[in-house]
Amino acid sequence: MAILKFENVTKRFGKVIAVDNMSFETKDGEFLVILGPSGAGKTTTLKISCGLVNPNEGRVYLDGDDITNVPPYNRDIAMTFENYSLYPHMTVFNNMAYPLRSVKDAFTAKEIEERVVSVAKMLHIDPLLQRFPAEASGGQKQRIALGRTMVRKPRVYLLDEPLAHLDAKIRVELREEFHRIEALKQATTIYVTHDYTEALSLGDRIMILSEGKLLQIDTPDNIFYRPLSYEVARQVGQPAINAIACLVKSMNGKMVLQSEKEKTFSVSLSPEQGKVFASYKKERVILGVRPQNITIIPDRAKLGIDGVVDVFQPLGSEGVLTTIIGNLSLVGLVDPESEIEHNQKIKLFLDSQAFYFFDVDSKKNIAL
Numbered sequence: 001m002a003i004l005k006f007e008n009v010t011k012r013f014g015k016v017i018a019v020d021n022m023s024f025e026t027k028d029g030e031f032l033v034i035l036g037p038s039g040a041g042k043t044t045t046l047k048i049s050c051g052l053v054n055p056n057e058g059r060v061y062l063d064g065d066d067i068t069n070v071p072p073y074n075r076d077i078a079m080t081f082e083n084y085s086l087y088p089h090m091t092v093f094n095n096m097a098y099p100l101r102s103v104k105d106a107f108t109a110k111e112i113e114e115r116v117v118s119v120a121k122m123l124h125i126d127p128l129l130q131r132f133p134a135e136a137s138g139g140q141k142q143r144i145a146l147g148r149t150m151v152r153k154p155r156v157y158l159l160d161e162p163l164a165h166l167d168a169k170i171r172v173e174l175r176e177e178f179h180r181i182e183a184l185k186q187a188t189t190i191y192v193t194h195d196y197t198e199a200l201s202l203g204d205r206i207m208i209l210s211e212g213k214l215l216q217i218d219t220p221d222n223i224f225y226r227p228l229s230y231e232v233a234r235q236v237g238q239p240a241i242n243a244i245a246c247l248v249k250s251m252n253g254k255m256v257l258q259s260e261k262e263k264t265f266s267v268s269l270s271p272e273q274g275k276v277f278a279s280y281k282k283e284r285v286i287l288g289v290r291p292q293n294i295t296i297i298p299d300r301a302k303l304g305i306d307g308v309v310d311v312f313q314p315l316g317s318e319g320v321l322t323t324i325i326g327n328l329s330l331v332g333l334v335d336p337e338s339e340i341e342h343n344q345k346i347k348l349f350l351d352s353q354a355f356y357f358f359d360v361d362s363k364k365n366i367a368l
Helices: 042-050 092-102 109-122 138-150 168-180 196-202 220-225 230-235 271-276
Strands: 004-013 016-025 031-035 057-062 077-080 156-160 188-193 205-210 213-218 242-251 254-259 266-268 284-289 294-297 305-315 318-325 328-334 345-350 356-359
Touching: 004 042, 016 042, 016 057, 016 213, 031 042, 031 196, 042 077, 042 156, 042 188, 077 138, 092 109, 092 138, 109 138, 138 156, 138 168, 168 196, 188 196, 196 220, 205 220, 205 230, 213 220, 213 230, 230 284, 230 356, 242 328, 254 271, 294 328, 318 345
Parallel strands: 031 188, 031 205, 077 156, 156 188
Antiparallel strands: 004 016, 004 057, 205 213, 242 254, 242 284, 254 266, 284 356, 294 345, 305 318, 305 345, 318 328
């Protein structure tokens, strides 16, 4: 196992800053997931880690040793690429064995066979060893690519969106497989994805990137329930968190947030929540409400917000409901078997205990 550390690392491609003054340190043997949209700098971070890309500024350390200028083959770091990168003219066995034949410390033919067969059995691809990549399915190709990385038994595994090109069923199966693979538990692993469900499922910690900047690195629970900023909250959850620009008001001794877009939308805050604004001197704030914290309540209920159904999408285990409240649009998750029609009048309940409050300018979570 190993500890990988970035210290003020920056990488530019022309005028584009792919990695922007990034600093972080893995924990020994952890499964760290890097989450972010396309262009966030995820793959560049991996390539800098393994030496395929050199940073313009900053240093990279492995167990305290400066490896910034150490060539890839001397780093003891192995990377699995998003597009598999398998050699079509080689059998599965030879694809997996290739790293063992190319390293400076030569392995015997017997040692190579033992390692390849052992890893292939672990990944359930041993029946494919004498076939060619073209004869394998997408899920099998991904296992072959992963196996080629694992045979080296490196100190650090780098996995670049390994499930991105697979269908939903196979993604779920392989995500479960990652929990079972002992080799990944015996080394430090950095896993890149744009899928927040993969991040929450797999990560000991999650690192959120946006436009080359590290926004937060923390446990899955803290990333989801205690996001440092609106951007972090937006990246974790589907549908994305609702963001409502509000005016901060005091009415009848209570703190109230009123939508800037729709004056009929207002929510009262608890005394504890009101304390959050004690040192917040601005008259505007962004209220964040996750879709799962919005529910439909009976029309006769005294509390609630009146709205009109815009779109209802029953999606198997959940229903995605878009409701119009004057000039405001809210997305909620409701019972998929709800009998809801377009333009139907409904009443919504927003769970105020699950509210998030973000600074209107910096977009930082003001409750933290």
